[in-house]
Amino acid sequence: MTEDSWLADTRTSYDTVAVAYADYVRDSLAGEPYLRAALGLFADRVRAAGGGPVADVGCGPGLVTAHLNGLGVDAFGIDLSPAMVELARREHPGLRFEVGSMTELDLPDASVAGVLAWWSLIHVPDDVVPAVLARFRRVLRPGGPLQVGFHVGDVSRLKTEGYGGHPMKVHVHRRRPATMAAWLREAGFTVEAEILLDPDREVPQAILVARHDA
Template sequence: MRVPEWLDQTRISYDTVAASYADLLRGRLAEEPFQRGILGLFAELVRGRGPVVDVGCGPGRITGFLRGLGVDVFGVDLSPGMVEQARRDHPGLRFEVGSMTALEVADGSLGGVLAWFSLIHVPDEAVPGVLAQFCRVLAPGGVVLLGFHAGEGVRHVTEGYGGHPMNVLVHRRSAARVAGWLVEAGFTVEGELVHRPDPKSEGVFLFAHR
């Protein structure tokens, strides 16, 4: 089967920036009390429900944080370079190369799914299929947390994380739009949190369960 171009470009881009990305974001959560609080709530909701997957885990910084909160968590990322960084930074945790469009996880086997700003490169037409994957792998009552950039429109990123070349699209979406996709995929949306770290930036975090 032919791999969509956006998946190829995302993988290549994050392979290119993997080492710089890991260096730049390592320790960043220590400066983000709001994000730590959101992840703490997610940990409370999923703890004891079974394994949790951090989809688009990058260098594993969120995966490692959740493990520190007692969550049975593993990471999956499209970029082999990112997975290599994650295994180096968190040698006691499990990380795999994989795509959120076709998760190699058994039906109903997970207690939680986290997509922490990893849906931002997925085009609109592919999002429903990705959310259907999340619903498939979750056990009944399992929890999903989505974090994404709020707003409208698409930005083409050609450089990032230390000046390395990239070729990815960053999608901004309204909470209502993503919540609608979650409902269509079989989820019940339970909570919405908005974070405005500065006047030009807004993040949305949606909690839902199967």
């Protein structure tokens, strides 16, 4: 599987399910106190680092981007799917959303005060993740926080049907926190915290908080 093919498959898949996905997640944060707390922690870390613009990479329909803005963070969204970005702009007209890929991340060096990548690295192949994390570090200001959310496990599966029963073609990669932490350290981050969510479920979730040290 080439980089171009998995990126194209991911883009097409999320263009296809965009409306159904937006409906599915619309009220999802309301019932997730730990996720809201993690976003509050991220907002605090951004302020502690001096504040400034924050990139929500893989923002989808903009739910989390909007939540961060509600917490007083100057967050903007980037997503691979043009349909997702169109939805985000329509549902959150006062906020900034751009079409873009985390494999390129067309932002100037040291231009953002924080990077959020919530469950957006799950479709990125293992051999590409370190380069993506290096790009996150490049665009972050020294001292700025990075928060990454992902599925915990050791397997990858091909997802062929998605939200609303629409066809998809994306690989979903589950990873161990120790693996993600090692990649972060190799990319030049200091790992500040590892948060394990729903440890008794079949597929737990994890959030890692890291810092760009100069």
